[in-house]
Amino acid sequence: MNISRTVTSVAVLLGLLAVPALADSFGTGANQFDIEFVTISRTSNPGGGYGIVRNDYRIGVYEITNNQWDKFKASLSVAATGDPSSAYNSDPYWTGANVPANRVSWYEAAQFVNWLNTSTGHQPAYKFTGTQGTDNYALDTWTLAEADNATNLYRHKNAMYYLPSEDEWVKAGYWNGTRLQYWATRDWTDSLLQGDGASGSGWNYYDRGYATDPHGPWDVGSGSEELNGTYDMMGNVWEWMESPYSDPDYGPGSDRVLRGGSYYDGAGLADLGLGSHHRGRSYPCDELYNAGFRVAAEVPEPASLSLLAIGSLALIKRRRRA
Ligand SMILES: [Ca+2]
Numbered sequence: 479m480n481i482s483r484t485v486t487s488v489a490v491l492l493g494l495l496a497v498p499a500l501a502d503s504f505g506t507g508a509n510q511f512d513i514e515f516v517t518i519s520r521t522s523n524p525g526g527g528y529g530i531v532r533n534d535y536r537i538g539v540y541e542i543t544n545n546q547w548d549k550f551k552a553s554l555s556v557a558a559t560g561d562p563s564s565a566y567n568s569d570p571y572w573t574g575a576n577v578p579a580n581r582v583s584w585y586e587a588a589q590f591v592n593w594l595n596t597s598t599g600h601q602p603a604y605k606f607t608g609t610q611g612t613d614n615y616a617l618d619t620w621t622l623a624e625a626d627n628a629t630n631l632y633r634h635k636n637a638m639y640y641l642p643s644e645d646e647w648v649k650a651g652y653w654n655g656t657r658l659q660y661w662a663t664r665d666w667t668d669s670l671l672q673g674d675g676a677s678g679s680g681w682n683y684y685d686r687g688y689a690t691d692p693h694g695p696w697d698v699g700s701g702s703e704e705l706n707g708t709y710d711m712m713g714n715v716w717e718w719m720e721s722p723y724s725d726p727d728y729g730p731g732s733d734r735v736l737r738g739g740s741y742y743d744g745a746g747l748a749d750l751g752l753g754s755h756h757r758g759r760s761y762p763c764d765e766l767y768n769a770g771f772r773v774a775a776e777v778p779e780p781a782s783l784s785l786l787a788i789g790s791l792a793l794i795k796r797r798r799r800a
């Protein structure tokens with residue numbers, strides 16, 4: 479019996495996973511920061527295509543920001559660089575503290591995620607060989623025995639934090655409990671409007687131009703909440719998927735998927751990057767000025783939740799005996 483799954487199932491039955499987002503903390507002192515997550519259930523999946531998941535998981539409410547990226551860099555103490563050398567060392571193009579980290583390659587994002595794991599006592603998600611901070615630090619794949627599953631050789635099975643797979647990301651963004659919506663809006667009839675970052679209202683989209691004026695990414699979370707409690711999965715910046723573009727091409731240099739469109743995508747543009755069907759792609763060392771990432775994670779087993787679940791099981795047993 480898988481205790482973790484059992485606890486989660488009981489929690490789902492009790493409605494405990496419908497709680498607001500909870501945050502995990504990373505770093506220390508001036509470099510401490512939180513990442514908020516929402517939990518996505520494995521139950522009810524699309525009948526085909528993307529968005530079919532096997533396990534409950536968590537996904538970041540927001541894209542990782544420049545501020546979080548800077549604190550990671552300061553905490554890591556070596557450069558988040560590697561092979562191919564000097565191919566991914568650019569600074570952000572958009573520099574606001576609370577806009578999404580940008581010009582972040584997939585390899586850089588993978589090192590961010592690995593640090594989330596190692597700095598909290600968990601197994602790194604991604605396998606690198608060589609010396610971190612040098613140009614011989616290169617991505618490799620895990621063995622079948624080490625990997626999360628036979629069709630994902632990037633992720634280690636014991637990692638707590640990782641980049642979302644394309645299925646995990648698509649379900650979190652667009653699944654409304656019955657089907658994948660075209661937009662990630664809470665009501666599928668909502669219009670995509672130019673947002674108002676000051677009041678936190680509006681959708682941060684515009685159908686005949688850029689989402690903001692002047693154009694560029696906005697502070698994460700300054701638009702409207704999406705279907706499952708996230709912000710800016712649609713738009714702001716494109717986000718790296720863990721998954722290769724051509725499954726199951728797990729070569730370290732294979733193209734990775736980008737999802738969700740960015741600040742220049744709107745409902746009326748020919749390039750419908752915001753839609754749930756749209757897949758972008760790029761080489762993993764590319765640093766794009768309009769692409770960043772968010773983090774996904776396992777569902778933890780907090781002692782209080784386990785005790786509550788066990789207590790509830792005991793209650794159920796007692797009632798049955800009575
Ligand atoms: Ca970079």
Ligand SMILES: [Ca+2]
Nearest residue numbers: 710711713715
């Ligand atoms: Ca986004």
